Amino acid sequence: MCSSGGPMADIDLKKLKTKKYHCKDCGNSFKGLGKKVVCPSCQSDNVEIAE
Template structure:
């Protein structure tokens, strides 16, 4: 494995996070990106609740 530099130190709130709810386990979480996956059960069956301002 090859890497350059240190890891990024970015808060989720700095990335325009959106709030999602998992339809499989009812977990509510913040996520970013196009293919959001529930961090608890790893399901892709999530729905957008609202965008954090």
């Protein structure tokens, strides 16, 4: 079997710059990237960079 389609998503995340975010709605802390980041816990976009 050809297994050339490995877990590339994980590698891409390490290559990109991830920033630490803090959700103002539920207080969740998470890492995100991109221009539009939403909280993975409550799906809110009311987040701020926690650096």
